[in-house]
Amino acid sequence: MSLPKRRKIRTFAVLFCIITFTTLLFSYTCPIPSLYFFKYALRLSDNFFTKGLCACQECMTELEDDPWFAEHFNQSIHPLMTRDNSILSDETFKWWQWLQSEREPADFNVVVEELFQVIPDEVLYMDSRPERCRTCAVVGNSGNLKGSQYGSIIDACDFIIRMNQAPTTGFERDVGTRTTHHVMYPESAIDLDNNTSLVLIPFKTLDLQWIISALTTGTIKHTYVPVMSRIKANKDKVLIYSPTFLKYVYESWLEGHGRYPSTGFLSLLLAMHICDKVSVFGFGADRYGNWHHYWEENHLSGAFRHTGVHDGDYEYNVTLLLADKHKIHMFKGR
Template sequence: GLAGAPVGGAGASSGGGSGGPEKGGRVRCSRRMWVLLGSVGLVFLTSLLYSVSLRGGVSFNYLEPPGWEESRRVKLVPNYAGAHHLSPPDAPQQKTCACARCVGDPGVSEWFDENYDPDISPVWTRDNIQLPPDVYYWWVMLQPQFKPHSIQQVLLRLFQVIPGRSPYGSWDPGRCLRCAVVGNSGNLRGAGYGETIDGHNYIMRINLAPTVGYEEDAGSLTTHHFMYPESAKNLAANVSFVLVPFKTLDLVWITSALSTGKLKFRSSNQVQIFNPAFFKYIHDRWTRHHGRYPSTGMLVLFFALHVCDEVNVFGFGADSRGNWHHYWEQNRYSGEFRKTGVHDADYEAQTIERLAKARKITVFPGK
């Protein structure tokens, strides 16, 4: 048949040479062998390249946008700040200060260690002048402005008027820096904590917080006063003014007030600016997006947790009858804090309770 013709033809034509059929068979066999070896090699090379790329050993830079390597590293390896501090149960307890209980001591609370970032500065300085884009847009939208100023130019002008450095050092095993965070709750009235509050190294107060006439309950000394521009006032000598800015205009205001002498301080070192990146860190890690943003009380509490060794809390929360008001107000029903919808008072109270259970703060109960 037709099928046999080519075979016969091939056999006849190759039969002219000696040992032809055997030689042709060997050639075909060696070709097959090379094809087989080539296929195996290709499979091996492909799998090798694939496994190397999975490990991140090969980087095709021309395919990656700038900063891709950094973002990939963050996504693949979540860097929970403080996680590296966790000690095995039988390890000797590491001490970060000379107090009986220190905020920075690791291994006391896994929840605290996972959320606490010791590297983020509560103060806005020349070193952290550049806000990450996500922080900037979040902060700017807290109080949107019709015509925003250039944040860089505003800060550079401000840091010509104030030093723009953080006055706070890192943990020191030989130090015991005790701080009182004094809230404005009506539960301070009649509590008699004045002397205890005044016995701290740092005494931090919020907004109006008058002390004259309330010394027995609220104390008379202040080292740090946290204020919005709306509540700003001239402070006693050696009191640090910590501005909590909500918009670029607040920074323009403080620069002008200091330059014109509207606000007078013995030293420009007394003026510090609360860092918006620290503000957002509290919103993300600690109040977990409950409320539009954290209350000033929470901002001050976490400021203390990042600069102090021991933190004691006074004048937070409702009074014993469940009323929210200020200790200097006569009308105990006048408090509006819970009604604004801006802050989540209940969630913040739970966070404070959890910090107390984790032995990171001590809350002094009010009346």
């Protein structure tokens, strides 16, 4: 057994003993054990398991084996926003506000308070059982998925992350049928079924106001372009991508290339922080060198890479490097 795994088992044993002892103490001293305590203890164990014990034969986040990965990967930064971690540093807030500048942005703290009155204010992670090797499929939108027949491989993963306006109907053989998490921003929003978690990437305060509106009154119909005024989604499954985590991805992984990361790259880093084994589909060009969506016939080869917003080449090179280092498994399609 490797040294990192032995350390993890010892850490788990200590945590288990602490929780058990404290539970017994509360049971002895209180006629009715505190419900708050049990909730707190369970949250501690959930946080521990989120990226703690790994039941895979090879664990992506065993940092000792690769100095480059250890330098870039920061496990302490929470990828999703909650009421408790929603306070942004001045530096982060200024950077985030600069991404898609608003003339008169609303008060961020007031909006966040309103947001967590509509959606859950705690992140219940996907699977906290230590005996599971948590597998993620990050399904991009590249035309290289056409004819790939990856559908069954994708559907076999525990968590399947799709993004923006990607359809599955009519493309099931190549892209699969299941979606557990769909990543989007207001301008790329689509309706979701009741079992899929909506993961919103906010690039401005208005984006947070939009999700509140889209789930309630439907009053916001325009950001910098027309957007869906209402969206079909389970509000109890809505998750918010943290601006702090977004900045970490931009600075640590992209080292300032582009204006901000693409939805695809942000989805990849989300998966790397919540899963033990990550498989990537539909990234990069097709075999003819075209960068287009698998559901479109788009002959504007390379358009994504020259928007001036994302550095597609740099993102793809980092993705390839992660694959070369066996941190992710990349399916290159056709």
